Structures are given as C-alpha cells and as structure tokens.
Amino acid sequence: xxxxxxxxxxxxxxxxxxxxxxxxxxxxxxxxxxxxxxxxxxxxxxxxxxxxxxxxxxxxxxxxxxxxxxxxxxxxxxxxxxxxxxxxxxxxxxxxxxxxxxxxxxxxxxxxxxxxxxxxxxxxxxxxxxxxxxxxxxxxxxxxxxxxxxxxxxxxxxxxxxxxxxxxxxxxxxxxxxxxxxxxxxxxxxxxxxxxxxxxxxxxxxxxxxxxxxxxxxxxxxxxxxxxxxxxxxxxxxxxxxxxxxxxxxxxxxxxxxxxxxxxxxxxxxxxxxxxxxxxxxxxxxxxxxxxxxxxxxxxxxxxxxxxxxxxxxxxxxxxxxxxxxxxxxxxxxxxxxxxxxxxxxxxxxxxxxxxxxxxxxxxxxxxxxxxxxxxxxxxxxxxxxxxxxxxxxxxxxxxxxxxxxxxxxxxxxxxxxxxxxxxxxxxxxxxxxxxxxxxxxxxxxx
Numbered sequence: 001x002x003x004x005x006x007x008x009x010x011x012x013x014x015x016x017x018x019x020x021x022x023x024x025x026x027x028x029x030x031x032x033x034x035x036x037x038x039x040x041x042x043x044x045x046x047x048x049x050x051x052x053x054x055x056x057x058x059x060x061x062x063x064x065x066x067x068x069x070x071x072x073x074x075x076x077x078x079x080x081x082x083x084x085x086x087x088x089x090x091x092x093x094x095x096x097x098x099x100x101x102x103x104x105x106x107x108x109x110x111x112x113x114x115x116x117x118x119x120x121x122x123x124x125x126x127x128x129x130x131x132x133x134x135x136x137x138x139x140x141x142x143x144x145x146x147x148x149x150x151x152x153x154x155x156x157x158x159x160x161x162x163x164x165x166x167x168x169x170x171x172x173x174x175x176x177x178x179x180x181x182x183x184x185x186x187x188x189x190x191x192x193x194x195x196x197x198x199x200x201x202x203x204x205x206x207x208x209x210x211x212x213x214x215x216x217x218x219x220x221x222x223x224x225x226x227x228x229x230x231x232x233x234x235x236x237x238x239x240x241x242x243x244x245x246x247x248x249x250x251x252x253x254x255x256x257x258x259x260x261x262x263x264x265x266x267x268x269x270x271x272x273x274x275x276x277x278x279x280x281x282x283x284x285x286x287x288x289x290x291x292x293x294x295x296x297x298x299x300x301x302x303x304x305x306x307x308x309x310x311x312x313x314x315x316x317x318x319x320x321x322x323x324x325x326x327x328x329x330x331x332x333x334x335x336x337x338x339x340x341x342x343x344x345x346x347x348x349x350x351x352x353x354x355x356x357x358x359x360x361x362x363x364x365x366x367x368x369x370x371x372x373x374x375x376x377x378x379x380x381x382x383x384x385x386x387x388x389x390x391x392x393x394x395x396x397x398x399x400x401x402x403x404x405x406x407x408x409x410x411x412x413x414x415x416x417x418x419x420x421x422x423x424x425x426x427x428x429x430x431x432x433x434x435x436x437x438x439x440x441x442x443x444x445x446x447x
Contacts, residue, residue, distance in 0.1 A: 013131075016139070021127045024150050028119035028160040031381050037111055038331050041162035042066065043076040044089040045114040048097035048163075053105060057244050058084040066109075082246025091240050092168040092198035096121065114163045121171050122160035125345070126150040128174035133352045135181040136305055140432040145352035152373035153287050153344055154336030157380040166341040168198035173311070173345040176206060180307040185210065185222050189229030196230045197237060200250055201321055202342060203230055208314035209307070216306065274328035275319060275340055279397040280388055281329055283340040286376065289369045290347065296362045297354045308350040315346025333387035335380025335398055367429060371422035375414055 033041070046064070051057055059077070062085075067073045080086045087094075100113030126146050134142035149155060159167045172194035179187035192206035210226025238248045276283050284291040301309060322339050330338030355366060376399045380386045388398050403411050 013134070016143075017127050017131065020130055020143070020146060021123050024123035024126045024146075025119055027151070028122055028156065029116055031156070031161070032115035032119050033161040033384065034112055034115060037162050038333055039067070039070070039076055040089075040331055041093075041114075041164055042111060043087050044093040044163055045097055045111045046109055047087040047089055047094045048114060049101045049106065049109050050087075051094070051098055052101035053107075057086060059087065060085050080245040080247075084246075086244050088245075090165045090168075090198050091237065092194060093163050093165050095197075096168055097163050111162065115161070118163045118167050119160055121163075121167055122150070122155060125159075125171040125174035126155070128171075128178040129345070129348055132174070132177040132181050132349050136308075136349075136353050137356045138436065140436075141356050142352070144429070144432075145348065145355070148289075148352075148370055148373075149344075149348050152289075152370050152377055154334075154338070154341060154377065154380075155344065157335040157377050158338050159341055161381070164338065165198040166338055168194050169202050169342050170345045172198065172202075173205060173315075173342060176209065177307075177311060177345075177349050180209065180213070180311070181305075185213075185225035186229065188226045192226065192230035193233045196233060199342075200237075201325065202318055204321060205311075205314040205318050205342065205346060206230065208317055209310045212310045212313075213307070268324075271328050272320065272323045274393065275323045275337075278328060278393045279395065279400075281337045281340075281390075281393045283337060283343060285397065286336045287344065287373060289366070289373065290344075290351065292365055292369060293351055293355055293358065293362060296358045297351060300354045300357050303357070304350050304353055308353060311346045312350045315343040318346070319343040329390035329393045332390045333385060334390075335387050336377065367425045368422055371418055371425055374421045375418040378417060379414070 037045075047057065050059065064077070067077065076087055076089070078086060078088050097114035097117055100117045104113050106113065126149060129149050130142050130146035133145045137145075150160075155170060158164060159170045172191040175194070176188045176191035179185065179191065188206055188210060192203050192210075195202035195205060206226055210223050214220055214223035214226075234250075237250050241250055242248050274281060277285065279285055297304075297312075319340065319342065322342070326339075328339060358366065379399060379402060386398055386402050388396055388401060403414060
C-alpha cells in the first residue's frame with residue numbers, strides 16, 4: 001500500500017512538472033526575441049548556425065552585413081592567433097543552440113531556432129526550481145515560487161528571450177538546487193560543467209556549495225562528486241579554445257574585450273553598488289521583493305535548509321566576483337539586469353521558503369510587490385526595444401522611461417495590468433489558503 005501511494009505521488013508530481021514546463025515554455029516561446037537582439041546573443045546564434053550549416057567555426061572572408069559599420073564589432077569578431085577570423089562567444093551559448101540549427105538547417109541566419117531553445121532551457125530551469133522548493137514547502141507554495149521566479153524577474157525578459165550565457169548558468173544553478181535536495185552530487189557536478197562552459201568564474205557557485213556540504217558531512221566524496229565533472233571537462237574546454245582560437249587558455253572565450261574593465265572595476269564600490277541599486281540594472285530595483293524580504297530571510301536563517309543558504313551565499317560570492325571583473329551594465333539592449341541573474345537563481349529557494357514563513361507587513365507586501373514586478377517585466381518581455389542604452393544605467397529606468405514617454409495609453413495599460421495581476425495573485429493565494437485550511441480541518445480516518 002505504501003509503495004502504491006509513493007508511486008501515485010511520484011506520478012502526480014511528474015504530471016505537475018510536465019504541466020509547468022509546457023506552460024512556461026509556451027509563454028517564453030511566444031515572447032522570445034526574434035529580432036533586435038543584443039549582438040552578444042545574435043553572434044552566439046550565428047556561431048551555432050555557422051557550425052551547423054558550414055561545419056566550421058571560422059568566418060574567414062565571410063561578409064556579415066548585420067555587423068558592418070558597427071564600431072564595436074571587435075567585441076564579437078576577431079582575428080585569432082591561429083590566423084582565422086572567429087566569433088568570440090562562450091562555448092556553452094554556442095553549443096546550446098547547435099542542436100536546433102542542426103535539426104532545422106536554415107539556409108539563412110535566423111535567431112528563431114535559438115530563441116525556441118532558450119525558451120525550453122529556461123522553462124526547464126523554472127521546473128527544477130519548483131522541484132527544489134517543493135521538497136520543503138507545500139505544492140501550491142512551490143508553484144507560486146516558480147511563477148514568481150519565471151514571470152516577475154528578468155529570467156523572462158533576458159534568459160528566456162535568447163541564448164545568453166545566463167540562460168545556461170540559470171539552468172545550471174537550478175540543476176544544482178534540485179540535485180542538492182536529493183543528495184545527487186554528481187548532478188551538482190554536471191551543473192558545474194554548465195557554469196564553467198558558460199562563464200568560467202561561475203564555477204565558484206558549485207565549488208562553494210559542494211565544499212560546504214562536504215565539510216558539514218565530513219565526507220570528501222561530496223566535494224569530489226561536485227567538483228570532478230567540471231575538472232574533467234576543463235581539458236575539453238581548453239581543446240575547444242585551441243580549436244577555435246589556437247590558444248589553450250580559456251581566457252579568449254569572450255573575446256579580448258570581456259575583462260577589459262577589470263582594472264577600472266576591481267572592488268570598485270560604485271560598480272559593486274550598481275549591481276544592486278542602479279536604476280536600470282539593479283537587482284533591488286527590478287526585483288524589490290529581494291530587499292523587502294531580506295529581514296524575513298535573516299530572521300528565518302537558522303530554520304532554512306542548509307542547501308538553500310549555502311546556495312544563496314555562493315550566489316553572493318559569485319556576484320561580488322562578477323562585479324569585480326566587469327562593469328555592471330551587461331550590455332545593450334537588455335531589459336532588466338543580466339549579471340544579477342545568477343544571484344537571483346541562487347537566492348530564490350531560500351527566499352521562497354522564507355516567504356512562506358513571513359508574518360505581518362512582510363506577508364502583506366508579497367502579493368502587491370509581485371504584481372508590480374510582473375507589470376514591469378511583462379513590458380520588456382513582450383515588447384521589443386523597450387530598453388535604454390547601457391550608459392543610462394545610473395540615470396534612468398526603462399519602465400519609467402516608457403511610462404513617461406509612451407503616452408497616457410501606455411500608463412493606463414500598465415495600471416490595468418498591475419491591478420489585474422494583483423487581483424489574480426490575491427484570489428489564487430486566498431483560494432489555496434482556504435483549501436489548505438479545509439484539508440487541515442478534515443477528520444483523520446481511524447483504523
């Protein structure tokens with residue numbers, strides 16, 4: 001009987017995961033970027049298309065009209081030490097789009113196959129976050145956390161919009177979060193491979209959580225399982241860079257311009273602060289719930305699962321390193337922040353669990369703030385080019401700019417969306433709470 005109940009519960013969870021994946025994939029694929037993408041994304045897609053159709057990573061003598069007369073095209077296209085002209089993009093972003101281009105074989109460059117891939121990968125990440133949080137809270141609370149993660153943050157407007165490195169790192173962090181809840185440390189190691197191949201320094205996230213868990217358990221096998229896959233993939237990463245660039249060093253992965261700002265931003269307090277509070281790129285600006293629930297997270301810290309707090313601290317360490325390596329803005333055109341997405345993914349489980357234990361004003365602000373975040377994000381996720389130049393990151397905000405310069409109709413529509421989303425969140429939450437109370441009050445069968 002117990003085995004039957006276990007199988008039934010597992011089947012029900014599987015159906016829930018499938019429904020969630022299909023829902024988020026549908027939303028993401030409908031709103032994914034098909035034009036006007038940042039050239040960081042476009043060139044990654046071009047490299048995937050070139051590999052799939054021409055079977056070579058080199059673009060010697062190839063004319064790319066989209067990049068002609070672009071004064072910073074050197075960021076994406078360079079003459080490598082091996083004498084070839086190449087696109088300098090992260091291998092994870094290039095390889096992630098490759099299967100879709102191999103299947104479709106488009107005769108001209110299009111971002112559509114990669115956009116569909118980004119939607120699928122990000123939908124999978126949302127489902128894995130749901131599975132991780134569901135091990136601690138009620139099913140409906142985990143669903144609410146997944147919806148907040150996927151629909152009220154730049155996960156939607158950035159990671160799901162096209163294949164950025166953050167599309168891969170968010171997925172890797174979601175895999176790690178789920179794997180830690182079921183003690184599958186080899187899968188944490190697989191997540192480390194994705195992080196390493198997307199942004200090499202992001203591997204610090206897996207290193208922190210694996211070492212912390214190994215220390216607490218006094219079990220070196222946890223550290224080995226979490227670290228070996230990434231370590232074993234490092235020679236392959238170097239082989240990739242040697243093939244593409246003629247260099248065994250992974251440093252050319254993002255081109256010579258990737259870390260050109262190290263000297264100007266290394267531990268620069270302004271750049272560090274900008275990651276959190278700059279008007280158009282700040283984590284706390286586009287996701288203010290992170291700030292408003294911070295006291296609740298601190299209050300509940302000792303009662304939160306250690307895997308969730310380890311992950312949050314790992315994300316914080318990575319974000320400090322990221323802000324030390326490069327400027328905060330993340331390029332143009334993007335809506336919301338990009339370099340903060342790793343922290344968001346790392347912090348989501350701890351914040352979601354803490355939110356379920358919020359009391360007083362903290363509990364009361366959750367619904368309206370999520371409605372506000374949804375209203376802000378849906379504009380940039382649905383409408384192309386609602387973006388500002390990255391140089392405006394400290395002086396303006398894309399949503400506010402759109403409200404001021406978009407005319408009264410845009411502002412009225414935003415208010416309507418805000419009211420509708422808040423009403424929907426409150427109605428759904430109240431219904432789930434009533435159901436939970438009825439289940440708690442139901443008599444327990446005897447015998």
